[in-house]
Amino acid sequence: MPILVTGATGTVGSSLVRQLVAAGHEVRAVTRDPGSRAAAALPARAEVVAGDFGRPETLVPALRGIDRMHLVAIGESLTTGRRILDLAEEAGVRRVVHLGHNDPGRDDDDPIESDHRALHKAIENSGLEWTHIFPGEFMANTREWVASIRTESVVRAPFGDWTSAMVHEADIAAVAMAALLDEGHAGKTYVPTGPEPVRRRDAVRMIGDAIGREVRFIELTPEEAREHWKDRYPEQVIEWFLEMGRYLDGNAWVSPTVEEVTGRPGRTFAQWATDHATDFR
Ligand SMILES: NC(=O)c1ccc[n+]([C@@H]2O[C@H](COP(=O)([O-])OP(=O)(O)OC[C@H]3O[C@@H](n4cnc5c(N)ncnc54)[C@H](OP(=O)(O)O)[C@@H]3O)[C@@H](O)[C@H]2O)c1
Known part of the structure; x- marks a missing residue:
């Protein structure tokens, strides 16, 4: 069964796709534009499919036959995330690894912060096994x-x-990969740093x-x-x-997450x- 990676052309997502493919996993990579240069740079063995967080129904074909997915909190997924999670559950997805951000120091009145926090709750209240990844500065x-x-x-x-x-995107992706593939990460919030x-x-x-x-x-x-x-x-x-x-x-602050989760020190x-x-x- 392929693993679905959203944000697949992005900094962390592209590293995650490469690491999953290199480890022999089937990957379905979501992008708004499968014809873009960034999509063309993904490994040939990854299946590249179209999907737009702004129109969650466009993700339905991508979610077919998937039981675990990486969801990046960016742009429209901050507000359509709840709908995306519903569609994922309906399609049979069981596990979501969420790359996002949490800054307890920032105000609840900040609109972007409050969208992030609403998405965190939607993920935690979904019927899916979830892991949050809230990295330090990239x-x-x-x-x-x-x-x-x-x-x-x-x-x-x-x-x-x-x-x-600061943290290397390959280490964030390695933490996400462990959470997608292995047991013991459900309900955890990871804060990888360098x-x-x-x-x-x-x-x-x-x-x-x-x-x-x-x-x-x-x-x-x-x-x-x-x-x-x-x-x-x-x-x-x-x-x-x-x-x-x-x-x-x-x-x-240096977090122990990368070494604890991946078994090797951060880059x-x-x-x-x-x-x-x-x-x-
Ligand atoms: N930068 C930091 O220091 C930092 C620190 C902590 C947390 N974070 C978190 O890290 C995440 C960003 O990760 P990143 O830097 O790897 O992302 P990124 O490089 O900005 O890439 C995000 C990807 O999301 C896709 N995307 C954007 N809008 C979309 C839409 N409407 N529908 C479908 N796909 C869409 C884009 O793919 P296409 O263009 O191919 O569609 C893009 O490749 C955010 O949640 C951020 O809060 C960042």
Whole structure:
């Protein structure tokens, strides 16, 4: 029976598809656009099917003959998730592994937070076996620096001493894979992080080491950061980034999840930078 992976062209989903296929499992990969480059980059042995969270009925063919699925909380699935879960149950799905996010520090009034929390409840109240995966900050977020590293060998960002135990997408996917395949994960909430806290300025240096040339870190003041990000992120998100930056070790906690669930230590940021060096060259 194939395993259904939604968000299959995404950062974590594509790694999950690759790891499942490499381990010999049948995978059905959902994307809104099976003709996209990202879909074409999935392993040839994965079955790529169309489906759109915004129109949950489009997922019915994808759910046929499936008993376990990976559900990513993103965009429309935050609001249509309950309907998707109903359709999954009707189709015979028994287990859902949910990749999402939980930030107890954020306000219930924040509309995105409250959508996430509503989805958590819908999953927990469904008749499915569920596992939540709420990772720490992704190492892959540093891809935001690709353009300036490629063209100028610099990174401009605030808070060079901001410290975060960022996590490799392959480790998040490995945790999801264990929860999909093995017993003992039902009803659990996993918070995978990387194996060590890394300062932002050190992450920049490690990318430089991986690509074989020096990359300079230029620290922005909060005011300069607002200007720098203004065309890229909504104002509310920028203010949230800046607020987080005031607590320099706010994300530094290292969770034992990756090692406990997968049996091997999490990948380091230096490893991530090597894995993605071609993106930054
Ligand atoms: N970034 C972080 O630091 C961080 C930290 C903690 C938690 N998280 C959580 O991680 C999750 C995101 O994971 P990710 O970064 O791997 O995702 P991602 O790279 O942004 O990819 C998400 C995938 O979802 C698919 N998708 C989007 N809208 C869709 C729709 N309407 N219908 C069907 N598919 C749709 C897209 O596939 P197609 O375009 O092919 O349709 C896309 O490939 C979120 O729940 C986020 O809250 C992120």
